[in-house]
Amino acid sequence: MSLLVVGSIAFDSVATPFGERRDILGGAASYFSVGASLFTPVRLAGVVGEDFPEEHIQLFRERGIDLEGLQRVPGGLTFRWAGRYEGRMDVAETLETHLNVLGECTPSLPERFRETEYVLLANDHPKNQLAVARAMTAPKLLMMDTMNLWIDHNRDELLEVLTAVDALVCNDEEARSLGENTNLIGAMKTIRECGPRIVLVKKGEHGSIVLMDDRFFALPAWPLEKVVDPTGAGDTFASGVMGWLARQDRVDFPTLKTAMAYGTVVASYNVEAFGLDKLRTLRWGDIERRYQEFIRFLDLGLE
């Protein structure tokens, strides 16, 4: 099944202990769409400026991504983010943010995109997320991401979006903050009571945990000795989760568990190189190979 992502496309400048890159393709929707395109046909909705180069468009095209929802603003500048990772590299220090076109306009959704059954609302202002959620005509799975900015300053609007979606994906600090509980399990239960039947929490090197209805499931991360650039880890994790669910066209607990394993695999590849350098050349065979390795890694070896 088709999978729609609505979210940011950016120029990123990133510094990590392993080097730095300037003005590379970034943004949640870029990471998500390229990752998910390994699993299923992807539709992308987002806004860029006139400075957005043909080579990035070309990358999306090579991945078969439907770009009818990619809106280029004449005279506008693409969203820019600069950040740095140090030490354990578990948190990005933001050095610069220029919203540019993101602050000026919201993408208009092509009419035929509204029928997409699997939808990821990448991190954005809750009012934009709500508008897209309400525009969808027959969603089977509406998942949203968010960030502390909205949790801290737009809680009421955020809570309204939560009633309109099936799933929330966020990191563990965001979950504790949104669920107003330092205990993550308790926080996840509180969030689920706000609306979404699926609460999916990303924990970086510590893996992921989900609550679906009244059942928990958790996975450790794939053990990586070298993380070159963590940017996009969460977005590519979500891309594997949503990609697998859309590919199977099934949203039940067993399928979600497998989807989390695939999400772990895509994210583990993504962080092995700067930006989308790894994902842009990845093939389905690579995903399947590491998925099988990951399953063996997880195996308790019981009879």
Added chain:
Amino acid sequence: MSLLVVGSIAFDSVATPFGERRDILGGAASYFSVGASLFTPVRLAGVVGEDFPEEHIQLFRERGIDLEGLQRVPGGLTFRWAGRYEGRMDVAETLETHLNVLGECTPSLPERFRETEYVLLANDHPKNQLAVARAMTAPKLLMMDTMNLWIDHNRDELLEVLTAVDALVCNDEEARSLGENTNLIGAMKTIRECGPRIVLVKKGEHGSIVLMDDRFFALPAWPLEKVVDPTGAGDTFASGVMGWLARQDRVDFPTLKTAMAYGTVVASYNVEAFGLDKLRTLRWGDIERRYQEFIRFLDLGLE
């Protein structure tokens, strides 16, 4: 098989968001021996003062713990620790430490204890750990714990103990520090190259990860909505791991995986109440029941 633990016995005073307790039974060897006694016969070696009450001795006796190595120092005072947990409760803030008899003498190991095949050297000065390691006549599994104090100030002595043991258990911050790598996977590999073929890392709410020879395995924690008192979580985790290995009398990778699941179960019970309040009444049936639940929680549900 019998399992020997050499380590501290203490009076703990603990404050958490759920209450506080003063002068309760604590210390790594107390937590470890009570936890492991659910699995296998346990021998305890440690030093207490004349102030150590009969009721604590009685608790050990009820658990069938061999106390020939419990040394009571006439006129001495038992080791005391006071600490506080706040917020996420993942780190204890130490408020007071009185080494008392721990700083004055080391336990003399009863001759017959030296033949024990499974041995846990709880956190202690590396020179004490090395003396015990060298005193053992036919160990099948010698596991040591440690702490940042020794990693920071007694690194050379610690490295010497590492060459004399089969396994190290520590938390993830200690592993990163000892392995001199902010990447945990890399740090664990470095530690393994220092001697122990098993490097077992405790991550609290994030579970545990092990490296045995060249293979990794990781487990999430049991999802607990309420952690009343995290004191002893690491020691009781280790008690389940060592307890299961000694019970099976087998140290191979599949048995170690199952042992980590049992360790997770014991630790999850332990943190549900203050001090040893939960473990003192726990029965094998409780362990087996939650172990089965934990296995179902972990199940990917693949064919």
